[in-house]
Every structure is written in C-alpha cells, then in structure tokens.
Amino acid sequence: MSFITANWNPLGDAFYRKTELHMCWNLRDSGLRDSLVAAAHYGGPIALLREPQRRSPSSRPQLEIYLASGISITSFPWKSGPVVHIGWTVTDELLCVQEDGSVLIYNLFGSFKRHFSMGQEVVQSQVLEAKVFHSPYGTGVAIVTGSSRFTLATNIDDLKLRRLPEVPGLHGKPSSWLVLTQDRQTKVILSNGPEMFVLDNTSCTPVCPPGLSPQYGSVVHMCVSFSYKYLSLFTDTGHLWTGSSNLQDKLSIVDTKKKTTPNQMVWCCRPQSQQLSVVLMWDRLLLVAGICGDTIQFPVDDPCVLVGELDGVRIINSTNQDLLQEVPLVCQDIFKIASMAPGALLLEAHREYEKSSQKADEYLREIKEQSMLGEAVRQCVEAAAHEYDANTQKSLLRAASFGKCFLVDFSPDQFVTMCRELRVLNTVRDGAVGLPLTHTQFKQLTLQVLIDRLVYRQFYPLAIEICRYLKIPDYQGVSRVLKHWASCKVQQKDLSDEAIARAVCVKVGDAPGVSYSDIAAKAYECGRTELAIKLLDFEARSGEQVPLLLKMKRSQLALSKAVESGDTDLVYTVVTYLKNELNRGDFFMMLRNQPVAQSLYRQFCKLQEQETLKDLYNQDDDHQELANYYITASYREKRLETRLSVLQKAVDEFNKAKNEFAAKATEEEMRLLRFQRKLDDEKGAGLLGLSLQETMEVLLSLGLHKHTEQLYRDFRLPDKRYWWLKLKSMAEKHEWEELEKFSKSKKSPIGYLAFVDVCMKSNNKSEARKYVSKVTPEQKVRAHMVIGDLEGAADAAIERRNDSEMGAVLSRCSTADCLLIDRLNRARVSASKK
Amino acid sequence: MAAHLSYGKVNLNILREAARKDLREFLDKCAGSKAIVWDEYLTGPFGLIAQYSLLKEHEVEKMFTLKSGRLPAADVKNIIFFVRPRLELMDIIAENVSSEDKTRSPQDFHILFVPRRSMLCEQRLKEQNVLGSFINIDEYILDLIPYDGDLLSMEYESAFRECYLENDQTSLYHTAKGLMTLQALYGTIPQIYGKGECARHVANMMLRMKREFAGSQNQILPVFDTLLLLDRNVDLLTPLATQLTYEGLIDEIYGINNGYVKLPPEKFAQKKQGETSKDLPTEPKKLQLNSAEELYAEIRDKNFNAVGAALSKKAKIISAAFEERHNAKTVGEIKQFVSQLPHMQAARSSLANHTSVAELIKDITTSEAFFDNLTVEQEFMTGVDTDKVNTYIEDCIAQKDPLIKIVRLVCMQSVCNNGLKQKVLDYYKREILQTYGYEHILTLNNLEKGGLLKPQTSSRNNYPTIRKTLKLWMEDANEQNPNDISYVYSGYAPLSIRLTQVLARPGWRSIEEVLKMLPGPHFEERQQLPAGLHKKRQQGENRTTLVFFLGGVTYAEIAALRFLSQMEDSGMEYIIATTKLINGTTWIKTIMDRPESQMS
Helix, strand or coil: CHHHHHHHHEEEEEEEEEECCCCCCCCCCCCCEEEEEEEEECCCCCCECCCCCCCCHHHHEEEEEECCCEEEEEECCCCCCCCEEEEEEECCCCCCCCCCEEEEEECCCCCEEEEEEEECHHHHHHHEEEEEECCCCCCEEEEECCCCEEEEEECCCCCCCCCCCCCCCCCCCCCCEEEECCCEEEEEEEECCEEEEECCCCCEECCCCCCCCCHHHCEEEECCCCCCCEEEECCCCCCEEEEEECCCEEEEEEECCCCCCCCCCEEEECHHHHHCCEECCCCCHHHHHHHCCCCEEEECCCEEEEEEEEEEEEEEEECCCEEEEEHHHHHHHHHHCCCCCHHHHHHHHHHHCCCCCCCHHHHHHHHHHHHCHHHHHHHHHHHHHHCCCHHHHHHHHHHHHHHHHHCCCCCCCCHHHHHHHHHHHHHHHCEEEEECCHHHHHHHHHHHHHHHHHCCCEEEEEEEEHHHHHCCCCCCHHHHHHHHHHHHHHCCCCCCCCHHHHHHHHHHCCCCCCHHHHHHHHHHCCCCCHHHHHHHCCCCCCCCHHHHHHHHHCCCHHHHHHHHHHHHHHHHHHEEEEEEHHCCCHHHHHHHHHHHHHHHHHHHHHHCCHHHHHHHHHCCCCCCHHEEEHHHHHCCCCCCHHHHHHHHHHHHHHHCCCCCHHHHHHHHHHHHHHHHHHHHHHHHHCCCCCCCHHHHHHHHHCCCHHHHHHHHHCCCHHHHHHHHHHHHHHHHHCCHHHHHHHHHHCCCCCCCCCHHHHHHCCCCCCEEEEECCCCCHHHHHHHHHHCCCCHHHHHHHHHCCCEEEEEEEHHHHHHHHHHHHHHHHHHHHHHHHH | CCHHHHHHCCCHHHHHHHHHHHHHHHHHHHCCCEEEEEEEHHHHHCCCCCCCCHHCCCCCEEEEECCCCCCCCCCCEEEEEEEEHHHHHHHHHHHHHHCCCCCCCEEEEEEEEEECCCCCHHHHHHHHCCCCEEEEEECCCCCCCEECCEEEEEECCCCCHHHHHHHCCHHHHHHHHHHHHHHHHHCCCCCEEEEHHHHHHHHHHHHHHHHCCCCCCCCCCCCCCCCEEEEHHCCCCCCCCCCEEHHHHHHHHCCEECCCCCCCCHHHCCCCCCCCCEEEEEEEEECCCCCHHHHHHCCCCHHHHHHHHHHHHHHHHHHHHHHHHCCCCCCHHHHHHHHHHHHHHHHHHHHHHHHHHHHCCCCCCHHHHHHHHHHHHHHHHHHCCCCCCCCHHHHHHHHCHHHHHHHHHHHHHHHHHCCCCCHHHHHHHHHHHHCCCCCHHHHHHHHCCCCCEEEEECCCCCCHHHHCCCEECCCCCCCCCCCCCCHCCCCEHHHHHHHHHHHHHHHHHHHHHHHCCCCCEEHHHHHCCCCCCCCCCCCCCCCEEEEEEECCCCHHHHHHHHHHHHHHCCEEEEEEEECCECCCCHHHHHHHHCCCCCCC
C-alpha cells in the first residue's frame, strides 16, 4: 500500500496527485488538434467539432459526441453555418454558437432540439468569440461581436438578451475575457491591452486588481474558479496574479518564467483546499502553480484539454484522461508515510489482523487509549470516499468495519451510506457508463441529478436499478426514469402508434407520479396526435387531459373528459373555449350531447347571459323552461303592457309544454293584473302587484263588495277561503251584526270555531260566545277554552268522556280551580273504568 | 379554544389545525400589513376555523365586506380578497381594483379563492384587465369544516338546489375533494356504502381521485371503518317534519347559524336587586352552541319534553355543589372548593341561559298552532288521509300563515302519499298562487323538479310499505328515556337514520326491496389499504362510520345518530358530515325562487 503516495507531488504544505481515469478513445491521426472541444463538468460528455473552419460542401466539419470515457455516441457532418464555440448545458445539451449569432441546441445523441439567436445585429457584425457559462439560473451564453459589443443570455431556457454597455477603446475582440456570477449578477471581466474592465448590465468600470502594478505588463489570459470565488490573471511578462474575483483581495503573484500565453489556464481547488493552485498549459508543459509560489511541472507530449471541476482538473488528451487534484486532508492523514493519525493506525491494525498478527491488538489498544477509535472509523470511511481505486476503497472500508466492532453505540449510518454510494459511483465510473464523478462531485450534484444524467444517456435500466438500490421513493426515482423513458419512446419513428402505446402502458403501468398527459404532450410535439390521444386514455386524472386535448383541437373529447373529472370549473373552461371556437349552432349541438355541461352552461347563462338562455331552451324545444324563463323575465318589465305580452309568451310555452295548469294560472295572473290596473285607475286602490287574496282583502276593507264578489266568481275561489276572507274582514272592521247575519246566511263551510277564533282575535268575548254553541261536538271543548271558559270546556269534555280532552283542560287549570280539577279527575277515573 | 373538537372518538381538531396552518401560511406569503375584503358568505364558516385574533397576529389590520364601488381607504400594504369562485364576485373585485387611486402608495392585491381556484374566474379577471394586478392568486381548500366533536359541515347552502334542480355537481366535486383531504389526515376509509345518484357520483370521483394519487398513499392507520354517503332526496320526509329535540327546536324557531343562535333578549335581562327592569337590552342575545358547554352537550339531543326534567335535576346538582362550601372546614377543603368555583359559576350561568331558552321554546311548543301543526304532520307520517285535501292546510292558507309552513306541509303530504292526485295537487297549487302570489309558480316548479311535490303517477303508494319495513313510526316513543331513535320526532324515526342503522346491523341485504323503492342506486365499494394498515380490532372496540348527508342534515337526525353511538350494544360510533345543517324552513328557502317585480 505504500505506493499509494507514489504519485503525490508536494505543493507548499499540501500534496497534489494525478489519478488516471478510464479512457477508451483513440482519436485518429490529428488527435485534439484543429478541433473545437467542449467537455462538460461533472464528468459530462465531450463534443469535438473537427476542423470547424472548413466551409465547402464537399468537406464539412465533423461533429463528434463522446461519453466522458471516450465511447462514441454519435458523429455527423456539420451542415449549418460556421461555428465559433461549442459548450454543454447543465442538462447535457450541446450549444453550438454560430458566427451569425444563432445558437443551435442538440441533445446528447446529436439530434437537433431547437435554436435561438443572440440578436439580429449579430448577423451583420458576426460573433468573434463566445462562451457558455453556468450560474444558479441555468446555462448562459455570452458573445463578443465584430463591433466589440458583448451580449449575454443568462438562461437559455428563459431567453432574455442583454446587450452590455460599450467598452471604451475596444476594437475587435479583447485580449482576454470571461463571464462570472457575483451577488446574483452576471458580469464580464475583460482586458484590453494594459486596461481591465468590469462590465455589468448598466456600466463599464475600469478596474485595477490590487497588487498588479503596470510593471507586470498587460493581462493576456484569465480564468475564474469553479465557484466563481477566485480569479487568476496571466500577464505578458509571465506573471500569474491570483485573488478574489471581486478584485478586492490579492492572494499572490507568481512568476512562471514563461512569456508565452498559455493555451489554457484553469483553477485547481477543492472545498476546504489547503493550497489553491492554477493549472497552466502550454504546448509542451503543464504547470501547477500554487498560490504559495511553489510549482509542479508535468511534461506534455500531446495536445490536451483541461476541464475545471469542483475538486480538481480533468486533463484529457487523445489517449488518456487524468484527474489532477489536491490530496484531501483525510487521505493525507491516513496514507502519509509514518502517519500516526487514528485512521492510519486502524488501517494498519486491520492489515495485521488479516495477517493474524497480534500486532493488530497493539495498534487497536493504542487508538483506544486515546479514545480515538470512533474518529479512526470515521477517517477510514471518509478517505474511502475520496479514493478512486476500488481496492483501496475496500481496504479502507474493511478497516472501518473492523474498528466498528470494538465500538458500542456507534451509528452505522455513515458507513452503510458510504458503501452504497461508492457502489453506485463505481458503477457509473465504469467505462460503459462513463461518468467519472468523484464523491465530492456526486454529493454536490445530488442523486436526483445523477439519475437525470443517466436518463439523458438513456441508461434507463441502470437508473431504475440505482433508484431501487438506494431506496428512493418511487415518486422521485423510478417514476421519473419511466417518464423520461416513455417520452423518449414516443419519438421512435419506426414503431406504430399501437406498439408504442402498448409498450408504454406495460412499462409505466400506474407508476405513481407519471403523468400520461406529459408523455402524450411529447407525442403531440413530435406530430403524433393519434398516439397522444391513445396515451391520454391511460391518464387517470381526467382533468390533466383537458388542456392538451384542447390544444390538439379534440374539443369533443376534452369536454367529455372534463365532465368525467367532475371538476365543474374545468367543464366551464372547456365550454367557454368551445363557445369561442364553434359557431353557435355547433356549440349548442355539442352541449346537447353533454347534459352535465349543458346544465352548467345554463347556470352560467342564468347569471350572465339571459338572452342566450332563451336561445338554448328554444333550440332544445324545452317549452317548460322557456315558459319559466318568460315568467322570470316578466318581472323585470317596468310597464304593464310589456309585462302582459311577456306573460302571454309564457302562456303559449306552457301550452306547448302541455302544462295546462300553469298556462291557466298565468292567464289568471294576467287577468288579475288587468283587473288591478283598471281598479287602480278608477279608484286609486293601489292593488297592482298584490296577490289575489290580498287584492280581495283590500277591496273588502274599502267596502267594494261587488268587486270582491266579482273576483270570487271570476277566479272560482273555493267557498272555504271566501268565507274565511269575509269573516276576517268583518271581524277586523268590528262589523259584528254583519258577521252574525253572515253566519246565518247558510251553513258555514269552515265550521264555527273559526268565528269564535276571529272574534277572540279582536278581543270580543261576548261575540265569540255566540258561536260556541254552533260549534261541532268535536270542537266544543276547544271553543270553550278559546274564550277562556274552563268550566264549559270541562263540561263538554266530561260529557264526551274524552280522556285527552279532559287532560287538555286540566293542563290549563290553575291551583285556584281546585273544584274543577277534582271533577275532571273523577270523571277521568270513571271514564277509564268503562 | 377548540377543545370540544377533540373530545370525540375522532379528533377533528387535527382537521381544524391543518386548516389554520394553511391560513397562516397564506397570510405570511403576503408580507406586511393587510386588509381583508370578505365575501360575506365566508365570514361564518371562517369563524369556525379562526378568530380575529389569529388574523391579527398575522398583521391583518382591517376587514371589509366585499361590495361594488371603491374600497374603503386603508393604510396597509396588502389587500386580500377572500372570495368564493363566482363570476359576479369577480366583477365586483375588478371594479374595486380598477377604481383604486393610482396616485396613492401602491398596494399589493391578492386573491384567496375558497375552496378552490377557478380558471373561469381568472379568465373573467383577465377579461376585465385586472388579472395582472394580483401578486398572489391562491386557493384555500376549505371543504369540510369541523363544526363540533363529531360533526363536519361544508356550509354549502345551495348544495341541494344545485344538485337536484340545476344538475350542477360542483358541490359534489368539493365533497369528494374534502373526503380526500379527510383521508389524507385520517387514513383511507376501507368501506364505502351509498344510496342515491349524488352518492354514486361522489364515490366514483373519490375512487378516481384515489387512482390519480396512487403512490402518494399515506401510511396512516385508518380511523374510519366505513363511509356512508346518503342523498338527501332518498329521504325528503325527515327535514320536512318539525324537529322535536332541544337543539332541533332552537334551530326550527330561531335558526342556528355557523354554531350561533340569536335570541330575543327579554328573557336574558340580568335583573339585579333594587334595579327596575326598565333598561331591557334591545340587542338580540347571541349564544354559541356546541359541546364545549357541558350542560348543552347533555341536553341538546334530548326530546324537548325531557329537557325540563334534565334542567331541574342539573339545578339541584349545582345548588348542592354550592352548598358544599358550608361543609368545607379545613383550609385544604376550602382551597379545593375555591378551585372549583369558576367551573361551577360557568355551569350556573349556562343553566340560567338554557332555562331561559327552554322557556322561550316552551311558549311556542305549548301553543295551539304548534300542536295542530304537529298533529297534521303526524297524521301524514302515519298515513292518515294523505290522499285528500287537508282541512288544516286549507285553513292555514286562508289565514295566510307563512308560505314556507304551507309548503312544508303540502310537500310532506305529497311525500307520504308518494305523490298527490292531480286534482289535489292542482287545488293546493291554485290556493297557494291565489293567496301568496302568482310568482310562486316558479317555486312550485322547483319543488316538483326536486321531487318534493309530485303528481301521483302509479296508483300504488309505496310509502306505507317503506314505513312498515323500516319501522318509521313507533307508536309508543319514549321521550324521557328513549330506547329508539324515533324519540327525536316523538314517534317518527328518520328514514335516513333507519337506513344507517340497518346498514350497521343486519345489513342492507335485508331491505333490498325498500331500497329499490327509494330513488337512486345503492352500492358498496372497497378501498384497498396499504399492507400493514389493517386494523387489529380490540375485543369490544367500536367501529367508526362517517355518515355523509349530501344536501343537508337536520339536528334531529344528528341527535338520532348520537343516540345510536351511545347505545351500548350498537358497537358503532358515528361521525356526521354534511353539505349544510338544515331544517325544513332553511331548506325550502334555498329551493324557492322569488322574482322581484320591477313594475312601478
């Protein structure tokens, strides 16, 4: 194991190491020469555009896309315009910035997605240089044009072009420039001869990095660290300035003793770096310059490309790929020669243990005496994370597991998680998958994104395997993979709609969280409407299907799905849409086939569009509702004549609806209205709007008996009600004699208790008494009680031997009526005996 | 504050807390001081969720009622509209927003839709060019509101009308959504039974929604064993009858709104000694009615005829408790007595209140009019002379008693006779139109549409069969110590509750014939529980059923269900949910149409 440190190079008080990563490409003759190269961060794909300057149709540039492990994904001749720059987005899409300012987007498999333009004026002035950059907002593109103007798009998925202010004195392109994100603002830093500027949305500010006096010369190259925290500047005198990217602080100035401008310059640091460094590359030399002033030199014999990562630099040439990084502190602790760190001791102890040597015990004792065993386990686990070699990982994890046995109450979580994660990482690092992620990168990237990346590469089974292995809830894991798979599947042109729909349904089934509408939307996007409709059928959420169906102009289906969802608001939405889309006849016809939608639309019209309501009823020959409509409408009329004419329409409709009763009743209403108006005109009676009953009451109170009589006959009032009417009116007017005459006019159809009641209502007991005797036997007791004659009531009740009546009388008796109570009680007893 | 919600077998406070949390989160989304503009209909239901204090804690400084014109001036950063998703309200909001003074310091507008957003409404706001003025457009999902320890209500007044008259099933969608929320908090309900078209529709939507949310299944042990969905139109009779429980009568006579009742103040005047009663309060006395009040919980579900005895018994207990003070000798005893004092005083004032309420009600229940009305109701329910014109109804019409009273009686007769003979029906209708005005032809039409009033189509009246099979009439109902649910109507056992009771034991299969006579399908559905959530029932542990009344439930029906829960051998606990708490009067009111004449 001692040779682990063989590739360690000291730099200041830290060490740097170069680890070989799997690389299986073998680029033809020219290697990386004469090519535009874009290699994505986080072990992303690599794109090469060979000989981009070729223009003739007979020999076109070739675009090649590889996995990070060098496996070729695709390769095709570039038929569009001349390309200035290529770069990858955070979602593994390739951006090709053309000279004319248009940016073409391809996916990992080289299929064209879409394009956008960096502005019309660029077509004239042409793009001189372009850069693709990443920020919390997504992937952005920056260009500098022939007219020396910078244009930025911060997020290509939400395209907003920003033309930056002019840079004074700049002609053509600047000597060097870069884009960075600071305080949620995207800025450009550029150098032009001896001058340096910071460009933001509104201003162009000349700047002077602290400690970089003019004697060091002009800045000819610059780079910013992965986190946008540090900036390094290379001057034409061979000096390297490093400092904070806000240009407030200087870290150091190192003399590289190389006057030529490096081909590439990249920061090499990691979270919690001990010794930051900048990697500079010339044709034959790779120089690691630590900010302490120390340097490490590596010879280069083949053109290569540097890819800055979160925790190091990947160096790619035509045959190999290396990861250059600072050795993490925990690995130093464990592997440094003669280290006495607890982790180092534990690793040694385990090694002895495997050899069955008692030294294992001595080492363990030593760690335990310092009570550092927990720390030792932790160190081993952590170090395993940073090692790329599976054997080294294993020996560290075994040591950790060994140490764990001697600890009580030690949570195994960290250990278990690490084993799982490393297993996943080792799998994806494999050449066939080609994602050379370090553990630090993996943590930063998150598992979610890793799965996305696998999905972009169409490693669906592996992605699902990993989701299951790491026990991610289906919602975030398997379902997402399936969704992507299905969206991809629907684009397969060689399969029939049926075959695809069936395949999707079988695989996706009812996986939670997979939206068939999303998949269908994809199919529709690809012009496969029929397939989209088939897929929508699997969508459980009817509501989700509606917007897409509307978009596809399947409004009939959209309506029935909306109805099916039960969401009335959705139904309304479709109905409103249809109303604007279709002509009225078709619209009504469609509603007719959807009763639920029709009733909802009626409701809508009742509140909003009365006129339409009428048309709707008309169309359906719904005479009953039409009649009701006219009835309601009649009340809105201000003039009697119009009201009568509207009512007449109601009558006609009622007749058509064969609702004889309602027709007659409405005719009656019209008759009453006419009568009221006539009498109002003649006598100013104020009758209009009263009910028939109220009208007659008023007439009686005005003494218009003849008119009352007329209404009684005309409207065929039942005798009973007529009697009540007259009775009440007379009592109210205290016409007691009239009342008595009336009572004798013929046998009362409402009995005589009513007479007693109305008299009592007018507090006329003596009049009331007159009618008590005429009351039927059943009502006698009650009549007596109404006039407050308990004794009479008691007599009547006793005579009728009715227990409940006697009870009723009893309940009215107060203590003063003890004689009566006595009598009643006795009567009850004797009545119950019989 | 809402302790009464957690007393029951199912802790409904969880639901309330969830609702409160959502409200707080929304309010905090609008940073800074706020004014709320209320859709007036919502204030009652919201009162059951949060008092003003909660709003105040979240910087709500002003509250207005939504009305057209300009908003009242308020020096606040945010104006929030709390509204139901209705187009007419959108127009008012648009008017409010566009007439805002642009010169004043700009205010942020927000809309909170209750119970959910509506594309239609947002479209309307867009057409009115104000949609862009709103910073937040959100929804506040308030479907089922905890009303009491065993009672949930959607406070959706127009549900019956919308479902049965207008074929608008919006309320049912909200119901299904509400039940999904409930299941998210209390676990999947494994068994669903139902009777009626609307019940079927709700169950269908629930099952579909469950499929839609497959996978996000919660891992909560189910609290409810069964859900029973009942359409109101399966039992139109019960709400028409006059409720005879204490709470039912309070509602019939004074109306309970969102848990509060307003009473005539005279009986509540605090008469102190030496003070003349000249300054009687004129404001109505407002009482909150729920099970948080111990005495009320005890008497609310009793037949009114048993309330007097219960009150006097309580009076004795309370005065005995106060007498205890003479027995308190040691310091410890006195201390204990004092510590109980607040509780005892609360009990005493509660007793005084309810004694007054009972007196108010008694004045009415002992009147001839009440008695006569009840007699006729009972005649109809027992099937006496339901096929001819009823003299009492005629007399009431002639005396112009309130129309709703007449409608209740006529509808009851129609329901108990399975429709009226055309001649009888036309006679009643004519009487009503001539006496109360021809405009009521619309209301009559509505009643016919809703099935409350109908001409007899078949010669066979199946109501007697239903009555006999389900034992809807019990001759000797015991009002004091009831042994059957029929006590809540002094003889009539509510049909809806009989269905519930039979479902629990022996099951609906025994009454197939009757179920077929009632409108709408009956059905049973099962919902698969995730593995490991199957309840292991303890010996003697009760099952819990959620009974959902689509279209409203009366207090007497609730009382009957509570009675069943308390029956020792029932083995079943009932939780009640409904679109709205109703009585015959409030219910009929929602069905009526009354156009106002514009004629001069």
